[in-house]
Amino acid sequence: MTGLDRKENFIRAVLLLTAFSAVSVLAVITVFIFAEGTPIMFRRGVGGFLFGLNWYPGEGRFGLLPMIVGSLEVTLGALLIGVPFALACAVVLTEFSSPRLRNILKPVIELLAGIPSVVYGFIGVVVLVPFIRETFGGPGFSVLAASIVLGIMILPTVISISIDALQALPPSYREGALAMGATRWQTVRMVLLPSARSGIVASIILGMGRAVGETMAVIMIAGNAAAVPRTPLDPVRTLTSNIALEMSYASGEHREALFATGVILFVIIMVLNTLANASSSRRARGKRG
Amino acid sequence: MRVPPRLEQRFVKVVLWSMTAITVFVLLFIVAYILRRGLPVLSLSFLTENPHEMGRTGGIFSTIVGTLALTAMALAVATPLGVGTAIFLNEYTWESRVTRIIRFGADCLAGIPSIIFGLFGFILFVIKMGFGWSILSGGLTLAFMILPTIIRTSEEALRxxxxxxxxxxxxxxxTKWQMVTRVILPSALPGIVTGVILSVGRSIGETAAVIFTAGSALRLPTSLFSSSRTMSVHFYILAREGISMPNAYGTAAVLVLSILLVNIVTYRLMHRFIRKYS
Structure with a gap:
């Protein structure tokens, strides 16, 4: 074995090690969050955490149901508001717009994916919350406000991944449908959207992950009351806000309960990731096969 | 009754185009709103003076330094790991169960919410390892957050x-390594740089993961172990506690401008790179 070979093998080994960095980080995060969060869940009963309605950390009552429902409601709201607009944009940009306009609009939309979430939250506070308070009544800090802001925040994610999915379709699909006399819209509705379905579904799931995981914007506009909201105008607290609001002063069991909140959030996100992954890999396999 | 396809298409087009217009309008409105109120606050002294009275008066100098320090720390850790991973995946192995696991890990990591990174960084770096609220803890946490972005963009560049x-x-x-360092990396460099700059944008805008790991001290940081407040954290605290609205707008304007700059540079680089090989 020459010196060069030894060097090559050494480099290969080092690279293999770095290649496992992401997986190891993921593993370490999982271990730490679960190690900190699950003991209290088992000590006090998982049911109490998942279905308890009362969150009074001072009295040792840690019911997370209001926050779980809260997270689901604002996420659902965000999808209802954001997804139609996002899909409209994706269809317009890939099928109806001139290439020149697309080349301007797509970067503009992607540019806005980088706007920090605190800025979105702030706009929510100074523009949207007063508007809701004056138009619909209530405190303004509400499920509705959070859903609208999250709906806007998921736009760039859903738009750019859906555009990729639509553009990845073989041109023959489009040409075939048009050649048979279908209008552009019929082509979109009957051929392109159904064929790009798995990519679009993946984009929606990833947008959902972003909405579930968003923290700072939601804290600023959702009102944060730890109770199940009865109307869309009621304040709401999400899992993420629950952690961020109380982490700075929590200790002992209270802190453990916040990590338990993290565990639930983590599980939801991993389920969504796996679904998105399954959906987009089905697409990849379908294309190759 | 069946609507004639042409008519239907005309109607649908109007609806879709107006939805697109609304979307673009909303996104531009946000930027314009911040800049219109924030730009008048900006001045040289706003950028070069430290905050006084919790940020009520003075500038944002120490938070700019804090942001840069955290970002530099994060890049110093994540770039070698991310590029190394990409080199391994693209040059040193073939598609197998191992590469699938590595990619799946990176994808999952990319989807984890920043507050979870914050919790994790807090318990591991701040408490268990005893770094306290510091640039070190915050930088390492951010490094983990941006790792998937760097891996993915570097991999695309190499490919x-x-x-x-x-x-x-x-x-x-x-040898393979000579090929990688002298031929592949130089050619892929613009693509890799794109990913790195993209991560800079993400680090600048991050709040939830940073506030629990780097803390929110307003002093100018002096070492890796000083607690430091970033611009986003500063903006969040100013706005949420109602300390000073003008200064909040000013900070937000600096944040938005730097993000726009980062994105424009990335976009330019990416296009030059794509043109080169297509």
């Missing part, structure tokens, strides 16, 4: 280097 480059280099008798 776009034409196969012939590799064949020529190897046929001239270079």
């Amino acid at each position: 776009s280097v034409p196969r012939s480059y590799r064949e020529v280099s190897l046929s001239l008798g270079s």
